[in-house]
Amino acid sequence: MKRLLALVLFIAPPLPAQAINIRAGASDLYNSDGVSAIAYFTDHISELDLGIENGKFVWGVSDQFKFHDWEIIAGDKPIYIAQPGAGLGFVSRGLTAVKKDDKRTITIFLGMSGTLFSVPYLTTARTANLGAGIMLRQALTKHWDFTNDDIVDGGQKTAIAGVDYTSQKLMFEGAAGVLANKRYLAGQIDYHPVHYVDANAAHATYLVDGRQINVDSAGAAVTVGPASFHASTFYANNLSGQAAGGDLRIGPVDVGTDYLHSGKFPDSYFSHVTEQVTQRIHLSQFITTSAGRISVNYGGGYTSNAISFDVGYSTYFMPLLVARSPFQQALVVQIGLNIKGLSVHTGTNVLPTGGVKWSVYGNDFVYGPLASSRMPQDRSVGKYLIRGFVQDDHGVPIEGACVEIGKAIACTNEQGEFTQRETKPRSATFRVVPEDFLMPGRWEVVGGIPATVTAALDPQLLCVTIRRK
Amino acid sequence: MRYVAALILFVSLAPRSYSQGISPLVSELKAGKKDTKTAIHLINASVFPLTAVLEPHRLTFDRGKASILPLDSGIHLKLSETTLKIPPKQTRDVLISVSCDILPCAFTLTSIFQGAHTLDGIGIRVSLGSAYYVCTRQKGCRDLIMQQPTLVAQNQ
Numbered sequence: 001m002k003r004l005l006a007l008v009l010f011i012a013p014p015l016p017a018q019a020i021n022i023r024a025g026a027s028d029l030y031n032s033d034g035v036s037a038i039a040y041f042t043d044h045i046s047e048l049d050l051g052i053e054n055g056k057f058v059w060g061v062s063d064q065f066k067f068h069d070w071e072i073i074a075g076d077k078p079i080y081i082a083q084p085g086a087g088l089g090f091v092s093r094g095l096t097a098v099k100k101d102d103k104r105t106i107t108i109f110l111g112m113s114g115t116l117f118s119v120p121y122l123t124t125a126r127t128a129n130l131g132a133g134i135m136l137r138q139a140l141t142k143h144w145d146f147t148n149d150d151i152v153d154g155g156q157k158t159a160i161a162g163v164d165y166t167s168q169k170l171m172f173e174g175a176a177g178v179l180a181n182k183r184y185l186a187g188q189i190d191y192h193p194v195h196y197v198d199a200n201a202a203h204a205t206y207l208v209d210g211r212q213i214n215v216d217s218a219g220a221a222v223t224v225g226p227a228s229f230h231a232s233t234f235y236a237n238n239l240s241g242q243a244a245g246g247d248l249r250i251g252p253v254d255v256g257t258d259y260l261h262s263g264k265f266p267d268s269y270f271s272h273v274t275e276q277v278t279q280r281i282h283l284s285q286f287i288t289t290s291a292g293r294i295s296v297n298y299g300g301g302y303t304s305n306a307i308s309f310d311v312g313y314s315t316y317f318m319p320l321l322v323a324r325s326p327f328q329q330a331l332v333v334q335i336g337l338n339i340k341g342l343s344v345h346t347g348t349n350v351l352p353t354g355g356v357k358w359s360v361y362g363n364d365f366v367y368g369p370l371a372s373s374r375m376p377q378d379r380s381v382g383k384y385l386i387r388g389f390v391q392d393d394h395g396v397p398i399e400g401a402c403v404e405i406g407k408a409i410a411c412t413n414e415q416g417e418f419t420q421r422e423t424k425p426r427s428a429t430f431r432v433v434p435e436d437f438l439m440p441g442r443w444e445v446v447g448g449i450p451a452t453v454t455a456a457l458d459p460q461l462l463c464v465t466i467r468r469k
Numbered sequence: 470m471r472y473v474a475a476l477i478l479f480v481s482l483a484p485r486s487y488s489q490g491i492s493p494l495v496s497e498l499k500a501g502k503k504d505t506k507t508a509i510h511l512i513n514a515s516v517f518p519l520t521a522v523l524e525p526h527r528l529t530f531d532r533g534k535a536s537i538l539p540l541d542s543g544i545h546l547k548l549s550e551t552t553l554k555i556p557p558k559q560t561r562d563v564l565i566s567v568s569c570d571i572l573p574c575a576f577t578l579t580s581i582f583q584g585a586h587t588l589d590g591i592g593i594r595v596s597l598g599s600a601y602y603v604c605t606r607q608k609g610c611r612d613l614i615m616q617q618p619t620l621v622a623q624n625q
Binding site: 019021040041042365367380381382383400402408409410411413414418419420421434435436437438439440441442 | 506516518520522524547548549550551552554556557558559564565566581583586587588589590591592594
């Protein structure tokens with residue numbers, strides 16, 4: 001992993017780029033680890049990905065730029081079929097051209113095509129076939145859209161046409177054709193007659209490891225003040241499931257219960273109570289009743305700007321489970337860290353077969369020579385103030401003049417005033433920074449200014465006089 | 470001729486300065502017993518560092534027409550920061566804490582984005598405005614503010 005990171009940093013175009021996004025991660029869920037670098041230039045974006053997936057070295061590279069009205073991607077471009085329930089995604093390693101306007105999006109690609117491997121820290125491909133395609137999204141009217149996808153990927157052909165209708169009360173999607181040489185028909189309808197009632201029904205086709213799985217579902221939800229009720233039914237893989245439940249929120253307490261039924265398997269009840277203890281902390285209790293057994297589990301979470309974590313139980317419908325109820329409750333752990341721009345995420349995920357896997361990944365930015373250095377961000381509204389105003393040598397207030405207070409910067413508003421808030425009444429270094437002024441020109445300070453300033457509840461107004469050189 | 474030159478310069482520099490954003494554009498806040506708290510999200514989607522300066526104003530309406538006035542003593546507004554340097558492809562949140570002597574009330578935050586300091590020429594700024602309505606539990610908060618210009622006059 002360290003070697004991959006060093007290789008990406010070595011190969012990635014470092015200096016001309018203004019911002020380089022470095023991502024790295026490892027996952028038991030995706031059985032992979034890797035690093036990637038996305039370099040943002042003024043006129044193009046380059047990406048390099050290197051990793052190990054299932055024990056094999058994988059890579060990805062792309063360069064994205066504008067050519068007249070077209071966006072050109074040379075290299076890897078993930079292509080997704082955006083039809084209802086059509087779970088098909090692959091990668092084109094070649095040339096892709098995209099043209100977008102208010103009413104139409106056209107995507108044309110030609111090159112090697114293959115399996116896309118895309119996770120939050122890595123986007124790579126294994127290409128084996130020659131592929132080509134044209135995809136169209138066309139707005140017909142205010143409410144109606146038309147879509148058409150024609151793709152050849154080696155020996156597999158996909159040709160799907162669909163329409164969708166969206167209004168405030170009704171959403172409908174329908175598509176038909178051939179998906180990877182298999183007959184494809186999908187539809188989804190969602191009716192929302194008033195803001196407290198919602199009803200939906202869907203038929204979708206998923207391809208999992210070449211296996212075609214049809215999923216039919218229907219559901220409804222009603223919200224009455226602080227209470228909400230929902231019911232739904234699923235049918236997939238010769239297995240059906242029904243769920244119904246309700247939720248009630250009273251002040252900081254949220255109480256909910258769900259009844260779940262699936263064929264010959266015992267009925268289950270999943271109940272939860274969640275208390276919002278403070279703005280940042282919540283606690284949860286989960287009570288499960290199934291086949292005469294009652295189990296109680298506990299969870300909770302904490303959220304702040306720098307760190308967040310959540311431990312809880314979620315209920316999943318898993319149609320590929322064998323000899324077990326398709327409704328399963330699984331422990332889900334999510335941890336997020338955000339320290340000085342570096343963000344790290346780790347957590348567990350549940351597979352459709354019921355297994356629990358983990359992932360950890362993070363990303364950070366590296367900046368080029370023209371980009372500013374990092375600046376601390378205030379996490380609270382401080383009550384202590386440092387205030388002042390900037391004027392020229394004729395006493396006219398100056399807008400856009402900037403001063404540095406400790407590590408923070410404050411620029412003047414249209415009245416020539418600046419304000420800096422602090423959480424403690426501490427002293428900080430003070431200096432005028434003409435090189436950061438928002439208005440053009442060469443400026444200098446007239447007269448003396450204090451070297452340090454102290455934040456106070458009702459501070460004395462600092463006065464700074466400047467003039468053009 | 471000077472204006473033509475300025476226009477050409479603006480057009481040539483414009484592609485560098487279109488990638489700023491703020492959210493939310495309009496926000497309706499429920500006033501509580503203590504200060505009402507919210508946040509504004511500033512986005513620098515460009516590949517250049519930007520400086521953003523936030524300026525609050527009172528939002529008033531006269532016969533349905535919106536206008537902004539300097540913030541008066543009736544609105545107690547605190548911002549965690551008023552100036553931010555946002556590195557390329559980064560976002561920043563500014564925390565807002567507000568209370569009003571008379572409810573409902575409304576204010577705007579103008580976020581002025583500008584690139585690096587220049588010694589010569591002109592500086593181009595992009596100003597993006599967002600409106601905040603601080604409401605009671607009464608329905609039709611915004612309509613009430615729009616229809617009651619006298620509410621503003623009382624406070625000034």
